[in-house]
Amino acid sequence: MDKASAGQPLILRIQAEIASVPQGQTCSYGAIATRAGAPGRARLVGKVLREAPAELGLPWHRIIRADGRPAFPPESEAWREQYRRLLNEGVELRQGKVPEHQRARTEDIDALLWRPSY
DNA sequence: GACATGACCGATG
DNA sequence: CCATCGGCCATGT
Numbered sequence: 001m002d003k004a005s006a007g008q009p010l011i012l013r014i015q016a017e018i019a020s021v022p023q024g025q026t027c028s029y030g031a032i033a034t035r036a037g038a039p040g041r042a043r044l045v046g047k048v049l050r051e052a053p054a055e056l057g058l059p060w061h062r063i064i065r066a067d068g069r070p071a072f073p074p075e076s077e078a079w080r081e082q083y084r085r086l087l088n089e090g091v092e093l094r095q096g097k098v099p100e101h102q103r104a105r106t107e108d109i110d111a112l113l114w115r116p117s118y
Numbered sequence: 119g120a121c122a123t124g125a126c127c128g129a130t131g
Numbered sequence: 132c133c134a135t136c137g138g139c140c141a142t143g144t
Contacts, residue, residue: 028126028127029125029126029127030127033126033139040126040127040139042127042139043124043125043126043127043140043141044126044139044141045126047124047125047141047142050124065126065127066128067127070125071125071126082125
């Protein structure tokens with residue numbers, strides 16, 4: 001978490017982290033929570049996403065579970081929409097899972113990446 | 119206050 | 132691979 005966001009309310013920091021995931025990449029709920037300064041609070045990320053107003057235009061589809069799968073029930077409407085959006089921006093899905101190379105890990109973050117993969 | 123329910127997660131068997 | 136459990140904790144009944 002950087003200094004600029006350190007004082008912000010947790011919810012806002014989480015929204016900011018979600019917004020910072022570049023297209024073509026995905027990130028887990030847990031990693032977003034950790035990056036926002038709330039390790040172990042993945043469920044809160046889900047809540048924030050669920051309640052975030054659409055006007056914010058958050059890239060909700062880039063947030064997936066730690067096992068690489070979308071969090072919605074398979075074959076549900078939301079699941080399909082997420083799947084569609086991901087494919088649409090170049091994220092692969094093999095057996096319903098996003099491959100490792102398109103998942104941003106918490107470790108990577110502060111140091112290197114946070115730019116579209118290669 | 120108890121109890122259940124989440125867009126979750128990691129460890130363990 | 133699957134199931135269970137303990138962590139996490141806001142919300143609703």
